Structure formats: structure tokens, C-alpha cells
Amino acid sequence: MHWSHFQTLPVLWLVVTLAVFLVASWFNARMGKTPFLHPVLVSLSLIIVVLLATETDYETYMLGGQYIHLLLGPAVVALAIPLYDNLATVKRLLIPLVVGCVSGAIVASVSAIMLGMWFGLSDQLLLTLAPKSVTSPIAIAIAEKIGGFPSLAAGLVLITGAIGCVIAPLVYRLLRIEDESVKGFVLGVGAHAMGTAFAFEYGMVAGAFGGLAMGMTGAFTAFFLPILIPIIGL
Amino acid sequence: MVQGFLILLFCQLLGECLVTWLAVSIPGSVVGMILLLVGLMIYKKVPDGLRSTSEGLLKILPLLLVPAGVGLMRYFGVLSAYWYQLLIILFVSTLVTMLVVAALLRLMSQEKHEEGH
Numbered sequence: 061m062h063w064s065h066f067q068t069l070p071v072l073w074l075v076v077t078l079a080v081f082l083v084a085s086w087f088n089a090r091m092g093k094t095p096f097l098h099p100v101l102v103s104l105s106l107i108i109v110v111l112l113a114t115e116t117d118y119e120t121y122m123l124g125g126q127y128i129h130l131l132l133g134p135a136v137v138a139l140a141i142p143l144y145d146n147l148a149t150v151k152r153l154l155i156p157l158v159v160g161c162v163s164g165a166i167v168a169s170v171s172a173i174m175l176g177m178w179f180g181l182s183d184q185l186l187l188t189l190a191p192k193s194v195t196s197p198i199a200i201a202i203a204e205k206i207g208g209f210p211s212l213a214a215g216l217v218l219i220t221g222a223i224g225c226v227i228a229p230l231v232y233r234l235l236r237i238e239d240e241s242v243k244g245f246v247l248g249v250g251a252h253a254m255g256t257a258f259a260f261e262y263g264m265v266a267g268a269f270g271g272l273a274m275g276m277t278g279a280f281t282a283f284f285l286p287i288l289i290p291i292i293g294l
Numbered sequence: 295m296v297q298g299f300l301i302l303l304f305c306q307l308l309g310e311c312l313v314t315w316l317a318v319s320i321p322g323s324v325v326g327m328i329l330l331l332v333g334l335m336i337y338k339k340v341p342d343g344l345r346s347t348s349e350g351l352l353k354i355l356p357l358l359l360v361p362a363g364v365g366l367m368r369y370f371g372v373l374s375a376y377w378y379q380l381l382i383i384l385f386v387s388t389l390v391t392m393l394v395v396a397a398l399l400r401l402m403s404q405e406k407h408e409e410g411h
Contacts, residue, residue, distance in 0.1 A: 081357050100356050104363035111367060118368055125361030131351065132358050134302035136323035137309070138348035140330035141340055156402045164395040171387040179379040185372065192384060193391060196359045201321030211365025212372065216384060218363070224388050231392045235400060242399045250392040253355070275327075282324040 067116055073124030080106045095222040095254055100196075104215075132197045139195075143275045146268060157245070161276040164249035165284060168193035168277075173292065183294050188213045190285055192220045195252040198278040206285055217252065224251025225258040240266045248273025298347030305330040 066072065084102035091097050111121055122129070143150075150157060172189040181189075188208035191199040196217045203213035228247050237243055244266030247255030256270035309326030313319075334340060340348075351358075366373070373380070 077360055078357070081360060085356075098356075100359050100363055103357075103360045104366060107360065107364045108367045111364070118365055121364060122361065125364065128358055129361040132362070133306045133323045133326075134299065135351045135355055135358055136321070137302045137305045137326040137330055138351045140305075140327045140334065141345060141348045142352070143327075143331055144334040144340060147335070156399055159402065160395050160399050163398055164391050167394045168387060168391040171390050172383055175383040175386060176379075179376075179383070181376065181379065185376070189380075189383060193388065196362075197355065198321065198324055200359075200362050201323055205319040205321050209369060209372075211362050212369045214359060214362045215366045215369075216380065219381070220384050220388055223385050224392065227385075227389050228392060231389070231396050235393070235396045237396050237400060239399075239403060242396065242403065245399060246392050246396045249395045250388050279324055279328060282320050286319040 063114075067114065067120060068123060070124035070127070073121050074127065076107065076110060077103070077125060077128060080110075093257075095225040095258065098218060098222065098254060101218050101222075132200065136197045136201065139275050139278070142271050146272050149268070150272065157272070157276065160245055161249055161273055161280055164273075165193070165277045165281045168250065169281060169285060169288065173294075184208060185212075186294055187289070189216060190289070191281055192216045193224075193250055193252060194278045194281045195274050198282055202282055202285060206289060218254070221251045221254030224255050228255070228258070241269045244269035245273045249277050252278070295343060295347055297341070298343035298345070301330070301341070301344050302326075302347065302351075305333070 081099060081103045084099040084106065087102060088094070088097050088099045107121070110116075111118070169190045169192070172192055173186050176186045176189050184207065187206050188203055190206070190208065191202040191213060194202065194217065196214050199213045199217045200210045202208075203210040224247065228243070228251070231237070231246065232243060237246070240263050243262050244256070244259035247259040247266075248270035251258070252274050256267060256274050259270035260267035305326035306323050307326075308329055309324070310322030312325050313322050
């Protein structure tokens with residue numbers, strides 16, 4: 061069988077993606093789960109190397125990759141279940157939670173857009189930066205909708221997550237934060253799923269608040285950005 | 295399993311229809327998530343099939359992000375031209391966001407403690 065035919069088999073890229081992801085997860089666990097070697101970051105780098113080495117373009121890879129990508133939609137819908145499970149907490153702390161996630165979502169996207177404007181970045185790049193604090197599946201969907209680059213948005217989200225995990229302890233020390241639920245919530249708003257995973261290191265309560273913050277911030281940003289963008293003229 | 299998957303896809307479909315019909319640029323899947331949350335609040339429990347399917351999907355969520363992430367290979371030009379601006383933006387913006395949220399939450403929890411006294 062010739063390589064040019066083999067290359068177009070969708071199942072080849074499914075096998076490559078799953079195998080590389082398993083190796084990356086194993087590697088990350090060995091390295092003490094550091095956010096800088098997050099399995100998604102490692103996987104996508106390795107797969108890009110494989111594609112470049114075999115002169116395979118992204119469209120050919122997506123012949124297989126699209127079947128994994130397709131599951132992102134129902135996975136975003138499934139985020140409703142952890143939100144529902146924590147409904148009692150949401151109701152009890154409704155005002156601080158809403159204030160925290162709304163202000164966090166607004167500061168995150170407005171500050172990124174303003175800094176980007178100051179650096180003279182293109183409009184499409186600004187639209188890609190806007191959802192950077194939102195969990196990747198929602199950020200990809202937002203970037204697709206508002207006219208950014210979805211793949212680049214996914215990459216920026218991952219880098220944001222890694223940065224957030226590193227600076228969170230600094231923020232706690234600076235503002236003398238000791239409450240575990242506040243720690244988790246701050247990580248969830250600023251650093252989405254990676255922050256949430258990191259928050260579990262502080263304890264179950266911090267992790268639950270991280271997940272809650274991530275879901276609320278993601279949903280709010282999806283509704284808020286389409287309103288903000290025409291206001292700032294993008 | 296099938297029933298759970300059907301519920302998720304049906305919510306997404308409803309979400310997609312709603313955003314198309316209302317002509318808004320909100321992702322259909324996010325609207326689907328809100329619809330499912332409202333549905334669960336009315337139904338007052340999570341059906342077994344839906345819970346197992348959802349937890350399975352969320353467990354492999356990082357894997358689901360990989361194909362989109364690989365698309366970064368198409369943006370090497372943008373990345374090499376703007377990598378340090380992008381890094382500065384992400385760092386400053388994330389730091390400011392976390393400071394603001396942490397300060398606000400601390401302020402509100404202090405007020406609550408004072409009310410309690």
C-alpha cells in the first residue's frame with residue numbers, strides 16, 4: 061500500500077491521536093502533573109511534529125480528527141451535570157459567585173483585548189484572544205462564532221491555564237487569601253479546567269468551586285462577548 | 295448510554311436551532327448546556343444513563359481538545375510574529391483577572407463576617 065493512500069485513512073489519525081494522548085498523559089503523570097507539560101499541550105506538539113515529518117496537512121489529519129472534535133459539542137452540554145450537582149452551593153452563595161464570575165469574565169476578556177489593541181494586533185487576533193480565560197471547548201465554540209481563529213484560541217487558552225496555575229499562589233500571598241473555596245474559585249475563573257485540576261490539590265472544596273467558576277464563567281462569556289464586540293467596534 | 299447521549303445531542307440541537315433562529319453568535323452547545331441545566335432543575339434529578347454518559351465524556355474532555363489544538367500548525371506565521379506580545383497579554387491579563395476576583399471575594403466574605411458579629 062502506498063503512503064499517499066495510507067495517509068488519507070481516517071482511522072490512522074484516530075490511532076495516532078489516541079496513542080499520542082496516552083503517552084502524553086503518562087509522561088505528565090511522571091513529571092508530577094506540571095501544567096507546563098499538560099497532556100493536551102504535549103499531545104498537540106507531538107502530533108504536529110508527526111504531521112510535519114510526514115508532510116501531512118491539517119485537512120488530511122482532520123479526516124480522522126473530526127470524529128473526536130465532533131464530541132466536543134455534547135461534552136460542553138454535559139458540563140450542565142457538575143453545575144447541577146453543585147446547585148445547592150450556587151443558591152447559597154449566589155451573589156458572591158455571580159459577582160466573582162461576571163467581573164472575572166469581563167476583566168479577562170476586556171484586558172486581553174485592550175492590551176492587544178495597544179500592541180496593534182489584527183482584529184481577528186483580538187477576537188481570538190477574547191475568550192482566553194474560558195474552558196477550551198467553550199472558547200473554541202466562541203472563537204468559531206465571533207470570527208477568531210478557533211485552533212489558536214485553543215492554544216492560547218491552554219497557555220493561559222498554565223500561567224494561571226503558576227501565578228495563583230502569588231495572588232493568594234499578595235491578598236492574604238486563606239479560604240479554600242476562594243482559592244478554587246479564583247483558579248476556575250482565571251485558569252478554567254487547568255486551574256480547576258490544580259485547585260483539587262488544595263482540597264475537594266477548592267476543586268468543586270473551581271469547576272463551578274469555570275462553568276459559570278464559560279457560559280457568561282459566551283453570552284457577553286457577542287454584546288461587547290460591537291461596542292468596542294470589532 | 296444511548297439514552298444519555300440522545301439527551302446531550304438533543305439539547306445541543308435545540309441550542310443550535312435557538313441561536314440560528316435568534317441570529318445571535320452564542321455557541322449552540324453553550325445554550326444546550328443551559329437548557330439541560332434548566333431541564334434538570336425541573337426534573338430534580340439526573341437520569342442514570344445521562345450521568346454515566348456525561349461523566350464518561352467529561353473524563354476524556356482533554357483528549358477531545360487535541361484535534362482543534364493541532365490546528366495551531368496553521369498559525370505558525372502569526373505565532374512567530376507575535377509570540378512575545380501574546381505571552382505578555384496572557385500573563386498580565388490573567389494576573390489582573392485573578393487579583394480582581396480574589397480581592398472582590400475577600401471583600402464580600404469580610405462583609406459577611408462583620409454582619410455576623
